[in-house]
Amino acid sequence: MKSQASHSPLDLSKYRKVPAILMAVGGILAGLGFLVNPQQFAFSWLLAFMFFLSLGLGALFLVMVHHLFDAAWSVPIRRISEQLSTILFPTMALLFIPIALLAPTVYPWMREVHPELDHALHAKHPLFTMQGFYIASAACFLIWWWLSSNLRGWSLKQDTTGGALPTYKLRFYSCVGIVLFAVSLSLGAVMWMKALMHEWFSTMYGVYYFAGSVWMTLATVYVITMILDRQKVLSAVIHANQYYYIGSLLFAFTVFYSYITFSQYFIIWNANLPEETFWYLAREKGTWFYVGLVIIFGHFFIPFLGLLRIDLKSVFPYMLGVCIWAWLMHFVDMSFNIMPILHPDGFVLHWMDLGCWAFMAGVVATVFIRKFAAHPPYPLKDPRLSEAMGLYHDMPDSLAGEHVSHEAGRQGGKS
Amino acid sequence: MNSSSKSYGIIARFNNTASLLHAAEKVRDAGFRKWDVFTPFPVHGMDQAMGLKNSKVGWFTFVGGVTGYTTGMLMIWWMNAIDYPLVIGGKPMFSPFFAFPPSYELTILFGAFGSLFGMMFLNRLPRLHHPLLKHGQFAQVTHDAFFIVIECSDPKYSETETRKLLEQTGTPHIEMVEE
Numbered sequence: 001m002k003s004q005a006s007h008s009p010l011d012l013s014k015y016r017k018v019p020a021i022l023m024a025v026g027g028i029l030a031g032l033g034f035l036v037n038p039q040q041f042a043f044s045w046l047l048a049f050m051f052f053l054s055l056g057l058g059a060l061f062l063v064m065v066h067h068l069f070d071a072a073w074s075v076p077i078r079r080i081s082e083q084l085s086t087i088l089f090p091t092m093a094l095l096f097i098p099i100a101l102l103a104p105t106v107y108p109w110m111r112e113v114h115p116e117l118d119h120a121l122h123a124k125h126p127l128f129t130m131q132g133f134y135i136a137s138a139a140c141f142l143i144w145w146w147l148s149s150n151l152r153g154w155s156l157k158q159d160t161t162g163g164a165l166p167t168y169k170l171r172f173y174s175c176v177g178i179v180l181f182a183v184s185l186s187l188g189a190v191m192w193m194k195a196l197m198h199e200w201f202s203t204m205y206g207v208y209y210f211a212g213s214v215w216m217t218l219a220t221v222y223v224i225t226m227i228l229d230r231q232k233v234l235s236a237v238i239h240a241n242q243y244y245y246i247g248s249l250l251f252a253f254t255v256f257y258s259y260i261t262f263s264q265y266f267i268i269w270n271a272n273l274p275e276e277t278f279w280y281l282a283r284e285k286g287t288w289f290y291v292g293l294v295i296i297f298g299h300f301f302i303p304f305l306g307l308l309r310i311d312l313k314s315v316f317p318y319m320l321g322v323c324i325w326a327w328l329m330h331f332v333d334m335s336f337n338i339m340p341i342l343h344p345d346g347f348v349l350h351w352m353d354l355g356c357w358a359f360m361a362g363v364v365a366t367v368f369i370r371k372f373a374a375h376p377p378y379p380l381k382d383p384r385l386s387e388a389m390g391l392y393h394d395m396p397d398s399l400a401g402e403h404v405s406h407e408a409g410r411q412g413g414k415s
Numbered sequence: 416m417n418s419s420s421k422s423y424g425i426i427a428r429f430n431n432t433a434s435l436l437h438a439a440e441k442v443r444d445a446g447f448r449k450w451d452v453f454t455p456f457p458v459h460g461m462d463q464a465m466g467l468k469n470s471k472v473g474w475f476t477f478v479g480g481v482t483g484y485t486t487g488m489l490m491i492w493w494m495n496a497i498d499y500p501l502v503i504g505g506k507p508m509f510s511p512f513f514a515f516p517p518s519y520e521l522t523i524l525f526g527a528f529g530s531l532f533g534m535m536f537l538n539r540l541p542r543l544h545h546p547l548l549k550h551g552q553f554a555q556v557t558h559d560a561f562f563i564v565i566e567c568s569d570p571k572y573s574e575t576e577t578r579k580l581l582e583q584t585g586t587p588h589i590e591m592v593e594e
Contacts, residue, residue: 262515269512272504308477310469 010230019369023362028297029355034098037352042102043342044352048360049099050193050209050334053092055364057185057210058217059084063151067174072384073245076237079378082152082222083371084217089145091367094135095360099192101303103133108341109198120199127191128198136191143184147177155379162381185210193334196341200279204264212299218250219326226316229257233377237389240314247313250322254307258300283336286346291336292312299329331357421594423546424566426553427581428588432458435561438584439464445580449569453553453562472533473481479529480522508541529553550592564592 033041062081066074104110109128115121115342121128150173154347156165186206194205225242227286267275283292303322312318335347379385386392431433432454434442439452445465452458452465488511495501496509506513535541547553556562563586565577581589 266512266515272506308473310473 007042009232012192019362019365022358026355026359026362029351030359033352033355039105040350040352042106043338044350044356046097046106047334047338047353048356049095050069051331052360052364054213054330055217055220056085056088056092058213060148060181061214064177067170068178072387073242075382075385075388076234076378077221077225077242080221082155084368085148086371087364087367088148089141091363093141107195133191137189140184143180147173156375158382159376159380193337196338197279202264207259208264211253211260212330215253215257216326216330218246218253219323219382222246222319223323228377237378239390242316251307254303282340282344285344288340288346291332291347295333295336299333317410422567423592423594424564425577426550426585426592427563428552429561429586434585436460436464438563441584447565447571449566451564453556455557465497471537472530474528475529475533480526483521483525484518487521488514491517538558544593546594
């Protein structure tokens with residue numbers, strides 16, 4: 001890994017226009033789609049929205065656990081998560097507007113002629129009313145705005161003052177935030193995704209979305225860290241252990257996601273109650289059955305076996321592949337949750353899916369890059385930064401234990 | 416291999432971790448294979464200083480886990496679908512879903528067995544006696560002494576050269592250990 005240290009900084013300037021191109025092409029496709037088939041557009045938009053919402057929520061979680069555990073190792077990569085979490089507001093809130101406007105074409109429960117005769121709606125009253133839907137949606141974005149802006153704001157304040165107050169404030173927002181986060185994330189997942197089949201109930205659904213979200217966010221943070229390290233932006237504060245720890249968390253969330261997904265399925269399968277099983281039966285029709293198998297093997301077995309070895313978690317080209325795979329699998333997973341309502345006979349990769357996804361990818365990338373470039377790339381005056389940099393004790397340069405040269409082994413070590 | 420079969424190895428004592436770490440780096444760079452470091456507590460960076468590779472225990476754990484999972488699945492399939500089929504709750508005679516929780520438990524159990532017995536196998540444990548236990552000062556290793564031991568069976572070992580190498584590390588005490 002240290003052999004790259006001698007290379008010149010990674011130059012990505014030729015890719016500078018990619019977000020704009022994605023936005024333009026995706027925007028045209030999405031706009032065209034809206035005119036051709038508003039319902040398909042709404043579902044494709046929801047799919048892309050839930051995909052990128054995962055990034056913001058996963059990043060917000062990573063920021064909060066960092067403060068809750070008073071972690072040292074994640075200080076150099078904290079700013080990435082902080083900036084990524086602020087896409088929740090206003091970016092994702094603005095991207096939610098088409099869903100808010102087209103909600104009745106997306107959610108079958110809003111189209112019911114006699115909602116008072118539907119027991120499932122009655123049981124979920126007053127959440128599953130038009131007012132309930134919009135109030136819950138607004139509450140989610142307000143909570144995420146309050147948390148992400150304060151967690152980023154106080155962290156930036158710490159850069160200038162270096163005082164103790166920001167640290168205490170950040171801990172406060174994390175402590176309050178983790179509870180609000182759990183509630184709001186579940187609410188979002190339920191109102192926007194699970195409500196597509198409103199008769200269904202599963203107390204694990206919020207955790208299920210959470211596990212998948214943090215999983216793909218970790219993959220994203222790994223790649224961003226890797227790129228910034230190679231661009232010499234983070235190379236002064238990053239060691240091999242950061243990569244190893246993100247890789248380990250990615251591995252842990254691979255298992256956690258599978259555990260949650262399997263438990264949800266297993267309990268419903270075992271109880272065999274028609275009011276629960278219909279959700280899965282709809283997802284065993286046609287090619288959806290094979291999509292389910294893709295999730296079992298692609299979302300669990302392949303990354304599980306692929307991340308088992310300790311040394312592979314530090315091999316960049318390999319991990320880049322794992323992270324691209326994680327994005328692909330999260331997309332498939334979101335599709336598995338959303339699309340059987342529109343395409344009950346089987347999986348369809350519609351051009352509008354790609355269009356909406358590309359547009360949002362462009363928007364999120366542009367916003368993130370602009371925010372990240374405007375501020376220091378890591379918390380400059382965090383009290384634990386020097387610990388993370390290995391000023392107190394040697395940082396292993398290879399956790400896989402391979403033989404390192406005398407100089408490399410000492411680098412960043414002895415003060 | 417070595418002619419002086421009476422000797423087990425050469426032992427050098429150190430009084431602090433810093434000198435021990437640097438000595439370990441020297442021994443590592445000299446290319447010795449059959450040597451070890453003994454400390455009263457874990458020393459950060461020692462794996463690196465000794466040039467230790469990742470432990471092979473993980474492979475035993477992995478094989479144990481795979482064995483456990485397969486055993487669980489096969490056991491439940493054979494018992495429920497072949498040996499004594501019983502219809503329960505209209506479920507199929509065998510399904511990987513209901514067989515998963517016990518198979519998962521067996522994965523963990525056999526994985527743990529693999530780790531424990533793999534570790535013991537690789538360390539050649541249990542072992543009732545070790546030549547170092549006869550060495551007078553060695554008992555201090557659980558208190559405040561740090562040791563490097565290079566075995567005579569190491570291909571690079573030579574009575575004079577190895578002693579010279581250890582002397583260069585600034586150790587206050589070098590001694591031979593009898594088999």
